[in-house]
Amino acid sequence: MKRRLVVIGAGMASGRALEHLLAADPGGWDVTLFNAEPRGNYNRIMLSPVLSGEKSYAEIVTHDDAWYAAQGITCRFGEAITAIDRAARTVTCANGTVAYDKLLIATGSAPFIIPVPGHKLPGVVSYRDLDDTNAMIEASAKPGGKAVVIGGGLLGLEAAAGLAARGMEVTVIHLMGHLMERQLDPAAGYLLQKDLEKRGLRIHCKGATKAILGTNRVEAVLLEDGTVYAADLVCMAVGIRPETRLANSAALEVGRGITVNDQLCTSDPDILALGECVEHDGQLFGLVAPLYDQAKVVAATLAGTHAAFRPVQTATKLKVTGVDLFSAGDFAEAEGREDIVFRDPARGIYKRLVIEGARLIGAVMYGDTADGAWFFGLIKEAADITAMRDTLIFGPAYQGGAQTDPLAAVAALPPEAEICGCNGICKGTITAAIGAGASSLADIRATTKASASCGTCTGLVEQLLAVTLGDDFKLPTAQPVCRCTDLTHEDVRRLIKSQALKSMPAVMQELGWKTSCGCHVCRPALNYYLLADWPLDYTDDAQSRFVNERNHANIQKDGTYSVVPRMWGGMTNPRELRAIADAADKYAIPAVKVTGGQRIDLLGVKKEHLPHIWADLNAAGLVSGHAYSKGLRTVKTCVGTDFCRFGTQDSTGLGIKLEQRLWGSWTPHKVKLAVSGCPRNCAESTCKDVGIICVDSGFEVGVGGAAGMDLKHTEPLAKVATEAEAIDLTVAFVQLYREHAKYLDRPYKWLAKVGLPWVQQQVMDPAIRAGLIERFDLSQTVYQRDPWADRATPAAQAAFAPLADLTREAAE
Amino acid sequence: MTQSWLDIGALEDIPRRGARVVKTRHGCVALFRTAADQVFAIDDRCPHKGGPLSEGIVHGNAVTCPLHNWVFSLETGLAQGADSGAVATYPAEVRQGRILLDCARLIAGRAA
Ligand code: SRM
Ligand SMILES: Cc1cc2nc3c(=O)[nH]c(=O)nc-3n(C[C@H](O)[C@H](O)[C@H](O)COP(=O)(O)OP(=O)(O)OC[C@H]3O[C@@H](n4cnc5c(N)ncnc54)[C@H](O)[C@@H]3O)c2cc1C
Ligand code: SF4
Ligand code: FES
Numbered sequence: 001m002k003r004r005l006v007v008i009g010a011g012m013a014s015g016r017a018l019e020h021l022l023a024a025d026p027g028g029w030d031v032t033l034f035n036a037e038p039r040g041n042y043n044r045i046m047l048s049p050v051l052s053g054e055k056s057y058a059e060i061v062t063h064d065d066a067w068y069a070a071q072g073i074t075c076r077f078g079e080a081i082t083a084i085d086r087a088a089r090t091v092t093c094a095n096g097t098v099a100y101d102k103l104l105i106a107t108g109s110a111p112f113i114i115p116v117p118g119h120k121l122p123g124v125v126s127y128r129d130l131d132d133t134n135a136m137i138e139a140s141a142k143p144g145g146k147a148v149v150i151g152g153g154l155l156g157l158e159a160a161a162g163l164a165a166r167g168m169e170v171t172v173i174h175l176m177g178h179l180m181e182r183q184l185d186p187a188a189g190y191l192l193q194k195d196l197e198k199r200g201l202r203i204h205c206k207g208a209t210k211a212i213l214g215t216n217r218v219e220a221v222l223l224e225d226g227t228v229y230a231a232d233l234v235c236m237a238v239g240i241r242p243e244t245r246l247a248n249s250a251a252l253e254v255g256r257g258i259t260v261n262d263q264l265c266t267s268d269p270d271i272l273a274l275g276e277c278v279e280h281d282g283q284l285f286g287l288v289a290p291l292y293d294q295a296k297v298v299a300a301t302l303a304g305t306h307a308a309f310r311p312v313q314t315a316t317k318l319k320v321t322g323v324d325l326f327s328a329g330d331f332a333e334a335e336g337r338e339d340i341v342f343r344d345p346a347r348g349i350y351k352r353l354v355i356e357g358a359r360l361i362g363a364v365m366y367g368d369t370a371d372g373a374w375f376f377g378l379i380k381e382a383a384d385i386t387a388m389r390d391t392l393i394f395g396p397a398y399q400g401g402a403q404t405d406p407l408a409a410v411a412a413l414p415p416e417a418e419i420c421g422c423n424g425i426c427k428g429t430i431t432a433a434i435g436a437g438a439s440s441l442a443d444i445r446a447t448t449k450a451s452a453s454c455g456t457c458t459g460l461v462e463q464l465l466a467v468t469l470g471d472d473f474k475l476p477t478a479q480p481v482c483r484c485t486d487l488t489h490e491d492v493r494r495l496i497k498s499q500a501l502k503s504m505p506a507v508m509q510e511l512g513w514k515t516s517c518g519c520h521v522c523r524p525a526l527n528y529y530l531l532a533d534w535p536l537d538y539t540d541d542a543q544s545r546f547v548n549e550r551n552h553a554n555i556q557k558d559g560t561y562s563v564v565p566r567m568w569g570g571m572t573n574p575r576e577l578r579a580i581a582d583a584a585d586k587y588a589i590p591a592v593k594v595t596g597g598q599r600i601d602l603l604g605v606k607k608e609h610l611p612h613i614w615a616d617l618n619a620a621g622l623v624s625g626h627a628y629s630k631g632l633r634t635v636k637t638c639v640g641t642d643f644c645r646f647g648t649q650d651s652t653g654l655g656i657k658l659e660q661r662l663w664g665s666w667t668p669h670k671v672k673l674a675v676s677g678c679p680r681n682c683a684e685s686t687c688k689d690v691g692i693i694c695v696d697s698g699f700e701v702g703v704g705g706a707a708g709m710d711l712k713h714t715e716p717l718a719k720v721a722t723e724a725e726a727i728d729l730t731v732a733f734v735q736l737y738r739e740h741a742k743y744l745d746r747p748y749k750w751l752a753k754v755g756l757p758w759v760q761q762q763v764m765d766p767a768i769r770a771g772l773i774e775r776f777d778l779s780q781t782v783y784q785r786d787p788w789a790d791r792a793t794p795a796a797q798a799a800f801a802p803l804a805d806l807t808r809e810a811a812e
Numbered sequence: 813m814t815q816s817w818l819d820i821g822a823l824e825d826i827p828r829r830g831a832r833v834v835k836t837r838h839g840c841v842a843l844f845r846t847a848a849d850q851v852f853a854i855d856d857r858c859p860h861k862g863g864p865l866s867e868g869i870v871h872g873n874a875v876t877c878p879l880h881n882w883v884f885s886l887e888t889g890l891a892q893g894a895d896s897g898a899v900a901t902y903p904a905e906v907r908q909g910r911i912l913l914d915c916a917r918l919i920a921g922r923a924a
Contacts, residue, residue, distance in 0.1 A: 806834060
């Protein structure tokens with residue numbers, strides 16, 4: 001007597017289960033197969049090649065009519081089951097009811113749709129089945145069509161690549177900071193983005209969709225940040241959700257998916273389930289490899305033999321022709337785990353292995369994935385890798401122990417990359433000079449002028465000599481930034497410019513960083529270099545800043561903070577003083593002090609009070625004094641012509657103008673200014689980073705003074721006749737310093753390296769000066785904003801408060 | 813002591829490579845979220861001079877104290893490199909986007 005098996009869903013998982021079941025017991029079952037799609041089983045994975053045009057639907061069918069007929073399966077394609085009656089053991093569809101002895105649920109998953117306004121407009125599709133694929137192919141037929149894909153995961157990128165292959169102009173919008181963040185780390189995500197951009201895709205990371213616009217059909221996509229992308233087609237590929245509606249209505253046990261045990265039985269012993277619709281041991285499934293294992297177990301359970309499902313490790317590959325990426329296992333960092341990182345900037349290769357004890361447990365690779373299968377095998381077998389650990393990253397073929405090449409980043413530069421910014425000399429010119437016989441730094445300086453001006457590119461020129469001449473050139477040892485790299489600060493700065501590196505992962509990959517995410521030494525420096533060089537492209541990373549700059553206040557030894565409002569040029573008034581006094585009372589400030597920088601310090605403020613005290617001070621017109629920043633600090637002034645009998649110019653007025661122009665700017669180290677009304681120098685201008693002394697005939701601008709650990713008198717930069725020129729010179733000097741100095745070098749230290757004559761030549765040249773001023777002002781359009789006002793919001797106030805308070809939580 | 817998991821908040825409440833604190837009767841506990849979205853809980857007091865570790869720069873599974881740059885492993889609580897010392901660690905995990913902290917030792921009336 002044949003038993004009746006009803007299967008809901010003719011997808012990849014149930015297809016494989018039926019093959020196993022009917023092969024083992026050909027006459028044992030009377031199978032009825034329902035499928036909501038009006039067709040039988042096909043290889044869903046291969047929809048991407050169908051979309052891109054590399055395959056046809058006929059080529060990806062896995063079970064055709066003849067197969068179903070030969071197996072005696074009753075096919076009910078195009079019929080969706082609407083209910084399960086567990087007591088009566090029947091299932092119901094629009095055309096009636098069918099009884100079962102055993103029921104197999106294999107409904108797969110449903111694409112997740114973000115319910116933004118406009119998500120139901122015609123032209124918005126998901127990417128799950130053949131109908132979706134055909135809809136996209138149809139939309140791409142219109143010449144010059146634009147597509148927006150929402151979601152930069154596996155599915156979204158395959159959809160995007162397919163649509164691009166069909167000639168559409170494609171934009172991918174991704175919520176997270178890098179593509180495929182579930183499978184890739186930021187380094188690999190960066191390389192992937194770069195590759196896809198090279199193929200003409202536009203990638204917008206950190207993009208949150210606000211609405212899909214259009215009247216009768218989609219016309220555009222609007223993001224939270226205000227960006228609008230025109231779209232004839234929108235593909236939403238933001239994730240999947242197990243299709244559990246039937247199981248829910250039938251009151252089966254359902255978590256995120258239909259709960260199944262090791263035998264793939266649901267909470268009803270006559271009902272089994274497998275595929276993406278199930279949850280096993282808290283885990284969901286989204287790739288076919290484990291589903292095929294489930295299929296074997298389902299067949300065994302139905303046949304009455306014992307088998308148990310054990311989830312296997314899965315590996316990911318992206319099916320975009322020409323993109324080589326691989327990820328497997330667990331690559332999160334954790335206790336006792338170690339990273340081995342290999343980067344070859346020249347060839348765009350990144351490999352990272354994660355090792356725990358004697359075993360390999362995770363691997364991420366980009367650019368060269370030939371060894372992926374081998375690593376995956378080691379992960380699955382939990383093989384002991386102790387013996388080959390040192391050379392493991394080079395793969396099975398190479399056990400000789402090559403070293404990563406510290407010169408690779410320089411070797412990888414294209415000939416047109418600029419090496420010497422002062423003289424505009426690019427790599428090709430220098431290598432040509434070496435080819436023509438130059439063999440030392442002096443030769444290069446004599447023939448090309450490179451490194452002959454400010455000298456900050458010396459390291460790079462030497463490395464070019466080493467790369468080109470090989471062993472004939474002995475590389476002097478320079479101090480690298482930190483243990484994450486062999487490059488010096490100056491090299492990193494110049495390479496960021498010449499290679500147009502605009503993100504932290506870009507710098508770390510292209511310059512061959514030896515760690516996956518840097519350390520507390522290099523990250524703040526890189527963050528500064530990137531925001532200084534690319535104010536419009538780079539997003540400041542708060543987590544790469546030192547606590548003071550992250551919290552916009554100076555941390556004290558007991559973990560409280562100090563708050564210093566700006567007093568422009570040292571001027572204040574009763575209203576401001578009253579607001580400060582009120583705040584000191586309201587927040588019970590333990591100490592109020594007049595600083596050495598002509599303003600008032602409120603010391604001992606609790607972190608959670610910061611945004612509140614700022615809001616109160618803001619209300620009186622006071623803004624942050626940046627007393628904590630590597631940025632503009634104070635502009636001290638004296639009373640000048642307004643009151644003083646010796647004053648020659650309006651020193652107070654000039655100081656206020658300078659402070660208003662420069663505040664908010666970030667600099668390699670702190671920058672302090674002063675303006676004194678006469679050579680008596682009451683504002684102590686002669687020991688400031690920029691100090692101006694007013695005289696009858698104009699303004700003497702001095703730079704590079706200091707009164708900290710070193711005491712330095714300023715050096716005269718220039719004497720000018722007008723206030724406007726004094727301001728221009730100051731802005732140009734500060735910008736030159738911002739663009740060239742090493743992180744944490746005060747101006748006097750940087751000046752000692754590049755020399756005053758070079759600085760003078762730069763800021764006195766009208767064209768160069770205008771460029772410096774223009775770039776400074778551009779940066780200020782982004783960075784001149786009061787951090788206090790930005791944090792006077794309820795959201796920021798909550799972020800500064802403890803996450804939870806357990807002090808009143810009852811003990812058990 | 814048996815475990816006592818408490819839902820502390822959403823994973824999204826902590827910035828990646830950042831931290832937030834939880835106040836307890838035994839002082840603040842810092843909850844860190846790494847670049848890989850793992851969550852760790854350790855005492856928010858540096859054994860050197862009491863620096864608030866929650867304000868340090870997070871790199872890999874380590875944090876650098878903001879006051880004098882000692883580096884601590886977030887998993888073991890041990891000082892790294894040449895420095896020696898340790899901070900207490902507490903079991904914490906993320907489930908369905910929520911942060912669970914084992915508060916058995918934290919809400920007891922006295923230090924356990
Ligand atoms: C508050 C103040 C002292 C005061 O009560 O007057 C002060 C306080 C600190 N100074 Fe200062 N400096 C203060 C004026 C100065 C001055 C005088 C001046 O600006 O005219 C100098 C000498 C001038 C100079 O900078 O060349 C000065 C030279 C330093 C130095 C040495 C810098 C150097 O390059 O050698 C440091 C250390 C550093 O920055 O690395 C420093 C560092 C510090 C720090 C930030 C130490 C730290 O890292 O925590 C102190 C923070 C205390 C706090 O929690 O608020 N402070 N510091 C002054 C704030 C001025 C303001 O309104 O912003
Ligand atoms: C474009 C694309 C590319 C992919 N690429 C890869 C890859 O490279 N590697 C990889 O491992 N995985 C890949 N996957 C995932 C893989 O396809 C799925 O893991 C797999 O198909 C899941 O199998 P399943 O049987 O659980 O569900 P499905 O294959 O989705 O089958 C479920 C079937 O059930 C039907 N159904 C649902 N509800 C009902 C109902 N009430 N009544 C009747 N029928 C119903 C559905 O119509 C569907 O046909 C990809 C998926 C897509 C969409
Ligand atoms: S002089 Fe030293 S102790 Fe005094 S405020 Fe400046 S850094 Fe602190
Ligand atoms: S207090 Fe943490 S290092 Fe000193």
